[in-house]
Amino acid sequence: MMKVEDTPEAWDVVDSKHRFKGYVIEVVTDSVKMPRDEVADRDYVVHPGAVAVLALDEHDRVLMIRQYRHPTRHLMWELPAGIRDVAGEPLVTTAARELAEEAGYRAGTWYTLLDLRSSPGMTDERVRVFLARDLSRIPEEENGFEHRHEEIDMPVEWVPLADAVEKALMGMIHNSSTVAGILAAYAASVEGHALLRPADAPEA
Incomplete structure (x- = not known):
């Protein structure tokens, strides 16, 4: 049985584009290397936390x-x-x-x-x-x-x-x-x- 606990892991990012930067948040697109060497874009909001x-x-x-x-x-x-x-x-x-x-x-x-x-x-x-x-x-x-x-x-x-x-x-x-x-x-x-x-x- 697998251990049910979130664990840190970082997949390779082959490219990163900064789309927007505001007062609190930033929007980024990372091109992430997936299993079987596929690359997929992932948009996300960078946030300082709360x-x-x-x-x-x-x-x-x-x-x-x-x-x-x-x-x-x-x-x-x-x-x-x-x-x-x-x-x-x-x-x-x-x-x-x-x-x-x-x-x-x-x-x-x-x-x-x-x-x-x-x-x-x-x-x-x-x-x-x-x-x-x-x-x-x-x-x-x-x-x-x-x-x-x-x-x-x-x-x-x-x-x-x-x-x-x-x-x-x-x-x-x-x-x-x-x-x-x-x-x-x-x-x-x-x-x-x-x-x-x-x-x-x-x-x-």
Whole structure:
């Protein structure tokens, strides 16, 4: 029986064309050497990666925010999240900043909940989802973050974890890291979160 675990492997790239470079993403076409010496072009988005935070309070409620996502033309309920935009910054520090900026909370306890490849057929984006516990509200005068663009008037709601699972399974929420985080948190709660990795666990 084969070991069921993703493993690093890089097939030879015989040519690479850079199609587009924006503020966050880049689009590339690689000509990749396939088995039997065939070569095939693969388009993909180069992305710096992201973090997301499943903040769970003492009543097992998930902190969720609603944000406009223009590509989908939807207001979407999501976990606080953000791009890995500070070189060399520990991912848990990035996550703590996003939780503070987007939702106004800090956490005393952090775990790695899961690592995702958001859409491995079209992007190299990696998302680490953290579980944050022991939450406390940050006084408004201490936060000092100015919301702009999609983040203006972004509501925050506390949703019971079991209800969040139901909403995911019923197709009422769709953000991939949010759905994965909710289901992972629910599964991890069965073992009292004992199987979760530490917040600074290495990425594969």
